[in-house]
Each structure stands twice: as C-alpha cells, then as structure tokens.
Amino acid sequence: MSEAAGRVAPTRPAGRREQAKALKRGRILAAAQRRLASQGYEGMTMAQVAHDADVAIGTVFQYAATKPELLMMVAADRWSDAIPALIAQARDTDDPVEIILTLLSPLAQESARAPEVTMAIAREILFGVDGPHRREVVALVAQLEEAIAGVLTSHGAGAAAGTASTAARLIVSGGLIELNRTRTGLADGDPVEHRLRAMVELALAGARAGV
Structure with a gap:
C-alpha cells in the first residue's frame, strides 16, 4: 500500500x-x-x-424549492416531535373518542393559533405537489391515521382492521377539511373542537357498525 x-x-x-x-x-x-x-x-x-x-x-x-415546501418545512418541524409524543400520551386513557381527539389536537391547536396558516398546511397536505418536506408531513399524518386505526380496533371500538383504516383516513381527512371550512367561513359557529368531536363520534359509531 x-x-x-x-x-x-x-x-x-x-x-x-x-x-x-x-x-x-x-x-x-x-x-x-x-x-x-x-x-x-x-x-x-x-x-x-x-x-x-x-x-x-x-x-x-x-x-425549500417552493413557498409551499417552505411551509411544509415549518409544519414538519412543529409536528415531528409533537405527533409521536401525542401517540404515546394517548395510551393513557381508555375512552376512544378522547384518545382520537388527543391525536387530532395539533390540528385544533394550530387552527386556534393561526387559522390562515393552518388552512394553508391542510390544503398542501390534501392537494399539494410532492416534495421532500411535504413527504415528511404526510408521513407524520400517516402515523396519526395508523394510531387512530389502532384505537378503532381496540379500546372497546371493535372495528375490523379494514374498516378501521378507512375510518381513520376519513377522520384525518375530515379534520383537515374542517380546518379549511373554518378559514373560508363555510363552517357553522361551533368551535372547531366541537365539530371534530362530532365527526369523531360519528365515525366511531360507523366503524363499530361496520359501515
């Protein structure tokens, strides 16, 4: 050598x-x-x-190659620790509705603090162009969906695995849409937390019934 x-x-x-x-x-x-x-x-x-x-x-x-990607960079930074911590925290209660609302709390808290920014984040998650920071946020949202699906198959909910996964996606997507409706003025006068609770209770009832 x-x-x-x-x-x-x-x-x-x-x-x-x-x-x-x-x-x-x-x-x-x-x-x-x-x-x-x-x-x-x-x-x-x-x-x-x-x-x-x-x-x-x-x-x-x-x-961040675009302005939406810069927004997703901020969202990923905010949620990268918060969402795993909430998933761990949610295990401390047996009420499935309260567990799911705890898991959705980042959305509700962001909406109360900065509704216009939260609407933009929700829009990018639902309809945005693929990018590395958006993929980070989508992966975090997928963790929420997986955790919610787990709640729907346990904690007295008793939903089948396939039904639970579908219901979890609907809950998270519905939560994001509610944030958008809040900003655009299409929602009723109830606080977003109340609307999220009603949505979760309805989805939980449907999952239990196998709808």
Missing part, C-alpha cells in the same frame, strides 16, 4: 460544512416561522425569509 493510499481522509472540514448547513437551515426555519406568525402564509415571501435569515434567496431555495 502506498503512503498516499494509507492516509485517512480528514473529516473535520466535512463536519464544519454540515454544521454550517444546519445553522443556515435553522436561520431559514426561524425566519419563516416569524414571518408566518406576523404576516400569515399569503403575506410571507421567500425574499423576506432570505433577508431575515441573512442568506441569499438561492440558499433558501436549496432548503
């Missing part, structure tokens, strides 16, 4: 590059979160986020 071949390639520069990328990503994410909180999704621009993060706009596009 030659001396050159026997050398170990240095890793420190690569580590510094990864650290620099992580710092830029963090600044972009924080800037997007601030703009969403202050201006909403429609008011936010990629140029504003780049300015606030102190990076070139091309750098923002490297981390």
Whole structure:
C-alpha cells in the first residue's frame, strides 16, 4: 500500500460544512416561522425569509424549492416531535373518542393559533405537489391515521382492521377539511373542537357498525 493510499481522509472540514448547513437551515426555519406568525402564509415571501435569515434567496431555495415546501418545512418541524409524543400520551386513557381527539389536537391547536396558516398546511397536505418536506408531513399524518386505526380496533371500538383504516383516513381527512371550512367561513359557529368531536363520534359509531 502506498503512503498516499494509507492516509485517512480528514473529516473535520466535512463536519464544519454540515454544521454550517444546519445553522443556515435553522436561520431559514426561524425566519419563516416569524414571518408566518406576523404576516400569515399569503403575506410571507421567500425574499423576506432570505433577508431575515441573512442568506441569499438561492440558499433558501436549496432548503425549500417552493413557498409551499417552505411551509411544509415549518409544519414538519412543529409536528415531528409533537405527533409521536401525542401517540404515546394517548395510551393513557381508555375512552376512544378522547384518545382520537388527543391525536387530532395539533390540528385544533394550530387552527386556534393561526387559522390562515393552518388552512394553508391542510390544503398542501390534501392537494399539494410532492416534495421532500411535504413527504415528511404526510408521513407524520400517516402515523396519526395508523394510531387512530389502532384505537378503532381496540379500546372497546371493535372495528375490523379494514374498516378501521378507512375510518381513520376519513377522520384525518375530515379534520383537515374542517380546518379549511373554518378559514373560508363555510363552517357553522361551533368551535372547531366541537365539530371534530362530532365527526369523531360519528365515525366511531360507523366503524363499530361496520359501515
């Protein structure tokens, strides 16, 4: 083996590059979160986020190729810890309705805090163009659906596996649609939490009946 071949390639520069990328990503994410909180999704621009993060706009596009993908980047960051934690927390009660409402609570909380942004997130989950950050969010939503299906087959619900999976998808999709109706003014005057509860109770009754 030659001396050159026997050398170990240095890793420190690569580590510094990864650290620099992580710092830029963090600044972009924080800037997007601030703009969403202050201006909403429609008011936010990629140029504003780049300015606030102190990076070139091309750098923002490297981390999120489109404005919807930037929104999904923010949603994935918010939900990546919250949803697994809620799935674990939901095991502490035996009431299937309360368990499912606990699992849906990120949607209700987001709607109360920022209805316009939540509507945009719901729209992108349901109808958006595929992208890496949207795939992260869709995977988290799939975890919710799987957890809800598990509740529907246990905890006194007794739904068959196929029926439970279908009902879980309907519950999550219905919850996202309710968020959209809240923003567009098509919903009635009840708080979104009440409408989610009514939807869950109806879906649970149907799953138990095998509908």
